[in-house]
Amino acid sequence: MPVYSIFGLNIESDIQLPAITSEGTDIQITIRQQAIDNQLFNNELIKSSQPSNNNPYIPVSYQQNNELWFCVENIASFYVGYGNLILYQPEEGAEQQDILLYLLGTCLGIIMHQRGSLVLHANAIQVEDGCIIFMGKSGQGKSTLAAGFLQAGCSILTDDLTVINHNMQVEPAIPQLKLWDDSIKRLGIKQENGKRINLHQTKFNFSLSTGFCKQALPIRAIYELNVHQENTFKFERIFGMKKFIPLRCHTYRKFYLAGLGLTKQHLKLCANLAAQVNITRLSRPAKPFMLNEMIQAIKQDLAQQFVA
Template identity: 30%
Template sequence: MVSRQVIQQSSTDMTQAQDERRGNVSPSNKRYYYRTYGLTISSQLELPELPQAEAISQPDVVVLTPGVAEKLEGATFRKGWLEMGDDRCQITIEGVARYRVEQGQRILLDRRVPRGDDTVADPGDIRLFLLGSALGALLHQRNWFPLHVSALNTPGGVWAFTGHSGAGKSTIGAWLHYTQNWPLVTDDVAVIKPHEDAPYLHPGPPRIKLWKDALAALGIQTEGLVRDMTREDKYHLMLNKDVQDQPSPLKALVMLERAEEGEAASLERVKGMVAFKSVMATLYRPEMGTEFNTAEQLMRESIKLAEKINIYRFRRPWSLEEMNTSIKPLLEKIMQEQGAQE
């Protein structure tokens, strides 16, 4: 059912893109309302990936579609696609769009970033970066603590998985979601709000990014899925059921590592400096964090979070064929946590 809905949305996107190229779509003042990260968003652009919200007069964030200057005025940081300075940043994705993010409250989106003969990018690609890097910058501007994790609401509370690029956080999150029927909280970014007493994890857009072999192992067809623009064999799967969109206390953070050949899967709790470094390594786009916060503030929040949750190191064989066996230490610990809560 998920694949059919994805295919339908892809067809809608294609029709919209064709209409825009023909000049048949005029600017609209209509507003669409959504919620994500505990924020209410008013947008001139339809965002079908997000849960809808009631219209309100003072949303937390507005997404507008005017023209945007090619360069961010007064930028103190410029590196490739990213410019930052003075509570603002600008993200330019060639052939897709230009995004200006201001003061944690507003995203200005300019779709006129041509590549070759195409003057307008595919709407799905435009939303991909809006819901990813642009919203991530906005979270940092609000002085929140965004984490790059895959997280699920397990019987032992909310557990989040992280690791370096390619560590398999999306794969293990999807595997547990589909095989254990645990609601997915997030598979990319979720945010901790420092002003809250407990470390509540506020989920972002309900999507999973999976490699082609992981999709095949889970029996999910790639037809109709959005292909990742930077990795040819990775796909974006939007979910609209068994997804949790309300904040819940984060119970555990799991650092994923690859086991050596012949090494059995193992789960080990870590503390102290190792735990602190694990949290710091989980911060989403740290270059944005250090621009809109201070290094001292980020360290304080990392220490505070490391003291309030359990942090583990999980080493497992890389073979998907062994996944059901290798996740057993993880499942056992989660069930132990469930028993302790009852």
């Protein structure tokens, strides 16, 4: 099977991934198609609650820290185990791009949690010899902002799913950027250069042949993106224990951590990061989306943070 480099790991997969191929022979994670049933769990299953906006996948089962199984209707069943194995069993008629959406999102996010990394719902871009992270809820402008920095000459490190290693560095993800159609128009990008992520959303994947950083980088700063009704940009530095709150809030697929027994580990990882990196809440005007002005405001804020 082909081997890919994602998050600093060699991943062997029987389904083609939009990732950089690796020459490595030491395989850390395997992705393969296989029939999935409850026999993968040796102990009593712990079922999740009914579907909600935060947890749309049902049913979900856990066993200690090691295994998770979830099912997405009309797409596939997925199994993530021991930080090194992802299995998928497609439903009849499922589209490959839908399966990839969950393999490269939820499944990889869970497996990186299992491997002891801090995983954020965030984008990261290279700035000089380090990187800055933009985290926030969907619709706050993370990918649009990252694309704006890309057009300004910066490189993308991660999109949507950001993995922070034990050295407080962000690991390079997949050379792509996902953008909604309104962001594509705002950025002046040709929509035909992207690939629709699935048949149900007007969101497109753009491969990055250039402008992708392939090495892990230390974190210079973190911004939590927010929208307000004022007509100015507002930067609010977060201090002390309050820094923990946005890290917890924007943890990727955090609703799985308790069932996996990873809550204690996650709290420690958040505390370590909060102690070492500046976190700033950045509120922007709701309309219009002043992208270029926002980029300049962030550059000025960064300069003030690191003034000698």
